[in-house]
Every structure is written in C-alpha cells, then in structure tokens.
Amino acid sequence: MTDAAPRFTGSFTQQEPIPEDAIEAAVAVMRHGRLHRYNLAGDEQGETALLEQDFAAMTGARHCLAVASGGYALATALRAVGVGPGDPVLTNAFTLAPVPGAIAGLGARPVFVGVTEALVIDLDDLAAKLQEARVLLLSHMRGHVCDMDRLMALCRDADVTVIEDCAHTMGAAWRGVPSGRHGLVGCYSTQTYKHVNSGEGGFLVTDDDDIAARAILLSGSYMLYPRHLAAPGAEAFETLRYDMPNISGRMDNLRAAILRPQLSTLADRVERWNARYREMERGLWQVPGLTLIERPEAEAFVGSSFQFLLLDWSEARIARVIAACAERGVELKWFGPEEPVGFTSRYGAWRYAPSVPMPATDRVLAGLIDMRLPLTFSLEDCALVARIVREEVTAAAPSPEAGRG
Numbered sequence: 001m002t003d004a005a006p007r008f009t010g011s012f013t014q015q016e017p018i019p020e021d022a023i024e025a026a027v028a029v030m031r032h033g034r035l036h037r038y039n040l041a042g043d044e045q046g047e048t049a050l051l052e053q054d055f056a057a058m059t060g061a062r063h064c065l066a067v068a069s070g071g072y073a074l075a076t077a078l079r080a081v082g083v084g085p086g087d088p089v090l091t092n093a094f095t096l097a098p099v100p101g102a103i104a105g106l107g108a109r110p111v112f113v114g115v116t117e118a119l120v121i122d123l124d125d126l127a128a129k130l131q132e133a134r135v136l137l138l139s140h141m142r143g144h145v146c147d148m149d150r151l152m153a154l155c156r157d158a159d160v161t162v163i164e165d166c167a168h169t170m171g172a173a174w175r176g177v178p179s180g181r182h183g184l185v186g187c188y189s190t191q192t193y194k195h196v197n198s199g200e201g202g203f204l205v206t207d208d209d210d211i212a213a214r215a216i217l218l219s220g221s222y223m224l225y226p227r228h229l230a231a232p233g234a235e236a237f238e239t240l241r242y243d244m245p246n247i248s249g250r251m252d253n254l255r256a257a258i259l260r261p262q263l264s265t266l267a268d269r270v271e272r273w274n275a276r277y278r279e280m281e282r283g284l285w286q287v288p289g290l291t292l293i294e295r296p297e298a299e300a301f302v303g304s305s306f307q308f309l310l311l312d313w314s315e316a317r318i319a320r321v322i323a324a325c326a327e328r329g330v331e332l333k334w335f336g337p338e339e340p341v342g343f344t345s346r347y348g349a350w351r352y353a354p355s356v357p358m359p360a361t362d363r364v365l366a367g368l369i370d371m372r373l374p375l376t377f378s379l380e381d382c383a384l385v386a387r388i389v390r391e392e393v394t395a396a397a398p399s400p401e402a403g404r405g
C-alpha cells in the first residue's frame with residue numbers, strides 16, 4: 001500500500017436517521033403520555049396493536065406479537081412450543097450469540113448443526129441430527145436462506161418443529177414465501193442494526209392460535225389480550241390463561257410509533273440495500289483466492305451485510321488483509337481467530353453449550369469475512385470499499401501469480 005492508496009472514511013455502524021413521520025408519531029405518543037401498550041383512551045387501539053396488525057399483514061401471518069427484543073421473541077417462541085429445562089434444541093453453529101443464548105436461558109441445550117460454504121445450515125448434517133431433538137431454532141444468519149423446501153420436508157418427516165430466527169431476513173423470501181412463514185413461528189428483531197430501527201424490539205408471527213395465545217400471555221398481557229388486533233379470539237386463552245407465567249417483555253407504544261412508518265417503506269430500503277450489495281459483488285468479482293457467496297435464485301434476500309471467504313488461507317495472511325483494510329478505513333469482521341473479538345458468532349466460543357468439533361464448519365468459519373452495509377453508504381462508497389478489499393486481498397494472496405508478481 002502506498003500513500004496514494006485511497007482510504008475509506010465512512011462509518012460501518014452509522015444507520016440512517018429515524019424518518020420525520022416516525023419522529024412525529026413518537027412525539028405524539030409522548031405528548032399524550034400513554035406509552036404502555038394497554039394504556040388506551042376511549043376507542044383508541046394503540047400504536048403497538050396497530051403495529052402488530054401491520055406486520056401480520058406484511059408477512060401474511062394470522063397472528064403477530066410485538067415484544068421487547070429479538071432475543072425475547074426467540075425465548076418466547078421456544079417456551080410456547082414447550083421447550084423446557086434439559087431439552088435438546090437443534091440450532092446453527094454459525095449464528096449470533098442471542099440464539100444459543102435464548103436456548104440456554106430456558107435451561108435447554110443447544111445441539112449445533114454445521115454451516116456450508118454458501119453460509120447456510122448444512123442440511124446433510126441436519127438430517128443426521130434430526131433424531132436428537134424435537135425443535136429446530138433455525139437462524140437465517142446474515143440473511144442467507146437455505147433450501148427451505150428441503151429443510152421443511154426433512155423436519156416434517158422427523159416431526160421436528162421449526163422456529164425461524166429472521167433477525168437478518170425481515171423483508172426476504174424463499175420462492176415468494178416471506179422469511180419466517182415456513183416454520184411454526186417466525187421471530188424478528190427491530191434493534192438498531194437490523195432492517196427497522198426502534199433501538200430495541202422484536203416480533204413473533206404464527207398462524208397457530210394456541211402458540212399465539214401462549215406467547216401473548218407469556219409476554220405479560222395482564223389478561224388484556226382482547227386489546228390485541230392480530231391475536232386469536234378469547235376462546236384460545238380460556239384454559240391457557242391459568243397455565244402461562246407472566247414473563248414481562250412487551251413492546252411499548254413509543255417504539256411501535258417509531259416502527260410503523262418504517263415498515264411501510266421497508267421494500268424501498270431493501271432495494272437500496274441490494275443495490276449496495278450488488279456493487280460490492282461487482283467490485284470483488286473474480287479476485288483470485290476470494291470466494292463470493294452464491295445466492296440461489298429462489299432466495300429474495302436483503303443485502304444489509306456482505307460476506308466472502310478466504311478459504312484455506314493461513315491465519316497470518318488473513319490477519320494481514322484485516323489489518324491492511326483497517327488501515328484504509330475498512331472494518332472487516334473475521335470469524336477465524338481462536339479468541340472471539342468484539343462479536344461471538346461461532347459455536348466453539350459458547351462454552352456454556354458444549355459442542356463436538358465440526359471440521360467442515362471450522363474450515364468455513366476460519367475463512368469467513370463479514371461486513372455491514374449501512375444505508376448511509378452511497379454506491380460510490382461501496383465501490384471504494386470493494387476496491388480496497390480487492391487490492392489488499394490481491395496483495396496478500398497466497399499463490400505467486402495472484403500476488404504482487
């Protein structure tokens with residue numbers, strides 16, 4: 001790298017501001033003061049109940065519950081399908097820490113399933129482990145959707161219930177079916193780094209009356225479930241209301257007000273994310289030693305982050321790329337190093353959940369590079385980021401003809 005080499009000066013963690021109409025809606029809630037979701041005046045329906053109705057319509061789900069976080073949605077879904085202490089739950093070896101955390105939080109035990117070079121759950125490994133559990137908590141990590149037709153067929157045959165973690169796939173689909181609508185329950189996050197931003201928050205969707213009623217009671221509905229607009233009728237709660245503990249984790253009207261205008265413009269943001277993703281892809285096309293991630297045709301994804309592989313590179317060479325890119329302002333995350341740095345997305349790092357080493361998965365994770373693509377980046381920013389990565393990968397590439405020459 002010479003002094004003339006361009007640097008990138010954007011921030012990988014800066015999201016767009018909250019839109020003006022959402023700010024106005026939030027201010028209106030603060031002005032009237034009824035922030036608690038069940039604190040309604042007259043025939044008011046409340047921002048939270050309306051948000052649930054909006055999200056149910058968007059995903060085509062019969063029922064929707066808005067909650068305090070994505071992790072809370074996962075834990076509630078697991079509880080609602082009957083997972084309890086000691087139960088094994090299948091889940092991805094490559095996902096974010098709140099996923100195994102939701103399982104461990106119930107006293108249940110994660111059983112990890114490997115990842116492929118396409119960064120999706122390894123369906124052969126899943127098939128081999130299906131007998132070990134009755135529930136799969138499937139994480140569409142970094143927005144990569146596996147062959148959902150095959151996954152659902154495998155799980156149906158083995159009588160395994162599927163809960164989907166759609167923290168990175170809100171707005172995505174597989175063969176036209178929205179992500180989160182294949183399994184019994186779909187869970188989403190509305191945390192700042194996801195596809196809509198309320199600071200913290202989450203959703204759970206399902207078509208199942210019983211699961212929806214359980215989730216609403218668990219979330220702390222104080223028997224006010226008739227005030228929900230995307231919920232089953234009162235009869236679904238009749239016996240459950242005595243059996244479900246209250247584990248408070250409700251969404252509030254302030255965050256719901258911030259989210260509703262954002263939901264209505266999600267499709268537009270998805271398009272802008274994907275334009276940025278494609279710009280990155282173009283800039284990294286056919287760089288020797290760098291493997292781009294295949295995106296299947298059936299997958300409609302949301303390119304809010306970008307991954308590539310430096311497969312079978314030595315740790316030292318990858319470390320060189322990371323350092324050289326960092327020096328030029330490009331923040332890459334690497335899943336390779338033994339000690340997790342600033343993030344934990346690797347099964348081996350979760351010592352509370354013992355695992356058996358998976359060599360094929362370890363090979364992928366050792367070469368996996370990840371970055372965010374916030375909408376505050378312009379297409380030119382993405383082209384520059386791709387150029388910097390391309391130059392530094394080429395400079396550090398192992399084979400002589402791909403190297404400095």
Ligand SMILES: *Cc1c(COP(=O)(O)O)cnc(C)c1O
Nearest residue numbers: 069070071096098165167189191
């Ligand atoms: C963010 C995230 C979650 C949890 O969401 P929170 O709202 O932060 O609790 C779950 N799964 C994945 C893959 C995530 O990235």
